[in-house]
Amino acid sequence: MKLLLFRVHARDPLSAVIVGETRTQYTHAAVLMDEATNEICEAYLPHVRFRFLLDSELAGIDAFDISGLNPEMVAGALAYCVAAEAAHEPYSVENLFRFNPFLRELLGEATDVGVHSPVICSQFAFDVFDRGAHLKLLNAPSYVLAPGYLAWSTLAVPAAPLTRKGMVAT
Secondary structure, X not given: OEEEEEOOOOOOOXXXXXXXXXXXXXXXXXXXXXXXXXXXEEEEOOEEEXXXXXXXXXXXXXXXXXXXXXXXXXXXXXXXXHHHHHOOOEEOHHHHHOOOHHHHXXXXXXXXXXXXXXXXXXXXXXXXXXXXXOOOOOOOOHHHOOHHHHHHOOOEEEOOOOOOOOOOOO
């Protein structure tokens, strides 16, 4: 299991807004569930989903190992992903706009109370490790974390680049 941070997120019309508002290089976050198949779990409009990365996406993604994960914690994180997908945990464009202080003042602060709360991608990825694996990446609530902020965790260790399905990293 790895944390994935996307520098490029094809077909996402909000990518430039995310990078601009959060002042980081990352536009999307996801969790790599299976390295052999490049299956991920992500919060993406309209709700949390599983999907397989396309080989064409890999060059735009930075992978991070998470220090301290043990098999029991990974199992908990995977179970959290399954529960969130089954519940169709909704994606929240409003939470994304809350990174702009003026819009946050108008919309109010976000909340995140479980798999039924609307989230953005980085909220969800944080929750997978926090609520699923019981490993807090950062000392902050998930709703204030943009994709690029997750890279600030001392537990996120840069990993080898992802490879095409069935290939071994050299």
